[in-house]
Amino acid sequence: xxxxxxxxxxxxxxxxxxxxxxxxxxxxxxxxxxxxxxxxxxxxxxxxxxxxxxxxxxxxxxxxxxxxxxxxxxxxxxxxxxxxxxxxxxxxxxxxxxxxxxxxxxxxxx
Amino acid sequence: xxxxxxxxxxxxxxxxxxxxxxxxxxxxxxxxxxxxxxxxxxxxxxxxxxxxxxxxxxxxxxxxxxxxxxxxxxxxxxxxxxxxxxxxxxxxxxxxxxxxxxxxxxxxxxxxxxxx
Numbered sequence: 001x002x003x004x005x006x007x008x009x010x011x012x013x014x015x016x017x018x019x020x021x022x023x024x025x026x027x028x029x030x031x032x033x034x035x036x037x038x039x040x041x042x043x044x045x046x047x048x049x050x051x052x053x054x055x056x057x058x059x060x061x062x063x064x065x066x067x068x069x070x071x072x073x074x075x076x077x078x079x080x081x082x083x084x085x086x087x088x089x090x091x092x093x094x095x096x097x098x099x100x101x102x103x104x105x106x107x108x109x110x
Numbered sequence: 111x112x113x114x115x116x117x118x119x120x121x122x123x124x125x126x127x128x129x130x131x132x133x134x135x136x137x138x139x140x141x142x143x144x145x146x147x148x149x150x151x152x153x154x155x156x157x158x159x160x161x162x163x164x165x166x167x168x169x170x171x172x173x174x175x176x177x178x179x180x181x182x183x184x185x186x187x188x189x190x191x192x193x194x195x196x197x198x199x200x201x202x203x204x205x206x207x208x209x210x211x212x213x214x215x216x217x218x219x220x221x222x223x224x225x226x
Contacts, residue, residue, distance in 0.1 A: 004152075033214065041198050043153075043217040086152055088215075096166040097143070098202070098215060100152030 002027045002091040006101035013077050013108050021072040021104045023087030030090045032063050033098070034072050037084040046072070046085075077108045112137070114203045114218035122224045123191050131186045131221045133201030141165075142184040143202040143215065144176060153200055159184055188223075196225045 003026040013019055023032070034046040047054050047061040049070065054061050058077075063070040074081055084105050088098040115134045123129050135142050141160045145153035155168040159178035173189045188195055199222075202215040 031213075035217075041147075041200075041220045041222065043200065045214065045216060048214040088152070096141075096158045096160075097155035097168065098145075098153075099155070102150075102152050 002029070002089060002099050004087060004089055004099050004101040006085075006087055006104050008104060009102065010105045011107070013106065015077060015079060015108055015110050017077050017108075018073070018075045019077060019106070021074070021085055021087075021106075023070040023072070023101055025068050025070075025087075025089050025091070027068070027091050029065065029068075032070050032087065032089045034061055034070070035086045035088065036081075037086060037103070039083060043086070074106075077106075079108045079110060082106055082108050114201055114216055116199075116201050116218035116221050118221060119219065120222045120224075122226060124226055125191055125193060127191050129188050129191060129223060131188075131199050131201075131223075132183065133186070133203075133218060134183045135201075135203035136216055139203040139205050139216075140182055141204045142178055142182065143204070144184070144186045145200040145202065145217075146170075147198040147200060147220075148196075156186070191225045193225050196223060198222050 005024045007022045031050045035043045049063045051065045058075045060073045084103040086103045088100045117132045143158040144156040147153040157176045158166040162178045176186045178184045198220045200220045201218045204215045
């Protein structure tokens, strides 16, 4: 099956700093989602981005499907950005399951 | 509009017992999927249901089963609980076939199961 690798596994930032999270996948994908998991376990949708670039406030994402990677940018980080960020992909015709990476744990300190 | 709702939020069970977890999808969504997330890992796919039929199953033993009801809500059942079944169980809702299989998934807050 498809492999999804996220880097870095852990990231500590000072409040106000910028960061880039990376997601590599081993095969072509039909769709890709970025999630933020808060400390209570809720997975919050950030982006649904099979290709191209999207922006939502301080966050933006870029997926280059032909090169099998996606990037999540966080600018001017805030303590509320802390948590685990997951990349997940659908692959293959008729694929019905999301395959998740292991996540990037982000800690933003005041 | 209500999002994906799961119940209960927390549960403690003893080894060997049975558990039933419940999920109500977003209104209008016909597909429900279940995922298991153990500490420190990403969620792992268990089942997908669409129009009451199982569309896909992950690499989980037969102790795990699920079903979907006419109103598109779903139950996940786990028999003969093991300590290793302790995890966060997440339900995801998506439009399903009408919008394509690979449409955006939305997750509930999860049920945290502890087996002692």
